[in-house]
Amino acid sequence: MQSFSEREDITPKPILQLDKMNEELSNLVYNFCYTVFTSVQLKISIESVEKKVLDSVCKSISKFSFLYNGSFSQLGFDTFYESLKWNEKYSVVEALINNSEAKIQELNDILERQNSGYRMHENRRLVPITDQVEIDEVEEAQKTSLETVNDHMKKAIQAFSDRENHRYGTAVVEAVHALETLAKYKTREKNGSLGTLVKKMNLPKSLENSIGALYGFSSEEAGRHAAKDKVIDVDFDTAKFVIVTCSAFVNYILSVDVVEAEGGLELPR
Numbered sequence: 001m002q003s004f005s006e007r008e009d010i011t012p013k014p015i016l017q018l019d020k021m022n023e024e025l026s027n028l029v030y031n032f033c034y035t036v037f038t039s040v041q042l043k044i045s046i047e048s049v050e051k052k053v054l055d056s057v058c059k060s061i062s063k064f065s066f067l068y069n070g071s072f073s074q075l076g077f078d079t080f081y082e083s084l085k086w087n088e089k090y091s092v093v094e095a096l097i098n099n100s101e102a103k104i105q106e107l108n109d110i111l112e113r114q115n116s117g118y119r120m121h122e123n124r125r126l127v128p129i130t131d132q133v134e135i136d137e138v139e140e141a142q143k144t145s146l147e148t149v150n151d152h153m154k155k156a157i158q159a160f161s162d163r164e165n166h167r168y169g170t171a172v173v174e175a176v177h178a179l180e181t182l183a184k185y186k187t188r189e190k191n192g193s194l195g196t197l198v199k200k201m202n203l204p205k206s207l208e209n210s211i212g213a214l215y216g217f218s219s220e221e222a223g224r225h226a227a228k229d230k231v232i233d234v235d236f237d238t239a240k241f242v243i244v245t246c247s248a249f250v251n252y253i254l255s256v257d258v259v260e261a262e263g264g265l266e267l268p269r
Contacts, residue, residue: 015138015157015243016130018117021086025114029089030081032107033096037072041101046072049099054080056095057088090118090126098124112236115161134244141178141247144254146185152178153250156243168239169232175246176218179211182250195219201253211249214242 017025036042042049046067054061064083066076084092096102097120104120111119117135118126142153156174159167176194183197184190194215198208218232234242 014135015160015240016115016117016135018128018130018132018135019086021089021116022114025110025116026086026089028110028114029093032102032110033081033092034074034077036096036100036102037077043099043101046070049096052099053092053095056091057084059083094120094124094126113166130240130244137244137247137251141250144250146182148181149178149185149250152181153243153247156246160239160243166236168234168236171239172218172232172234172242175243176215179246179249180215182253186253193219203253207249207252214245214249218242 021029037046037049047070050065050067051061054064059080064076064080066073066080068076081089081092093107097104097107104122104124107120110116117128117130119129121127138153138157142150142157144150152174156171156178159174160171180194180197183194183201184192187197187200189197189200195212198211198215201208203211
């Protein structure tokens with residue numbers, strides 16, 4: 001459930017959950033662990049797995065045992081799980097994955113669907129797929145002095161984070177629109193595409209080319225999928241890359257002096 005601050009756009013929404021685990025993700029991780037314990041997927045005895053799980057979070061077996069007469073106790077596991085911090089829940093999952101036949105892809109599907117900042121690697125270790133720098137860039141790009149830019153970035157994050165139906169294509173389009181809107185503001189031109197406007201912003205040539213290439217990619221994808229109601233068909237990694245990159249460009253452009261044409265401009269909504 002979104003907090004009041006997130007619903008009212010007081011607090012920018014993070015692109016991924018890196019240093020926390022919301023209730024929905026926590027519940028699904030719990031369900032995954034419960035299934036592993038109850039579906040005979042363990043490689044070693046359940047007593048040995050219990051010890052490895054408790055050791056992974058430095059919990060006492062005398063206080064948090066979740067076995068009863070040698071069998072898995074849901075009540076005991078509930079008590080144990082509720083005592084854990086977000087990072088300890090990941091430690092438990094990692095310990096289970098390493099001592100069972102649990103499917104890595106099954107866990108990763110949950111983590112992706114819930115926008116977790118981690119994935120289980122093939123070496124059976126959880127690894128981050130983003131960092132705080134990227135998260136900070138995206139959050140900063142949602143609270144600029146230009147409301148229309150903020151609106152596009154927020155829509156990009158909302159589409160990317162839609163747990164019921166990830167709209168990665170929409171996320172890409174909105175992120176590029178945020179950058180294009182900023183380009184219109186900076187050049188004081190109401191019309192024109194990002195690919196055209198960026199050439200008038202007096203940016204370093206390498207950055208100009210990068211932004212042009214980003215616009216070219218989004219336009220090419222939109223054209224390729226025009227027959228599908230102009231929905232861009234991109235995956236999680238591509239959408240994340242475009243959002244983070246557009247955010248970084250927005251923040252950079254607003255932090256440096258670039259040539260602006262004379263005259264006012266009312267930003268398009």
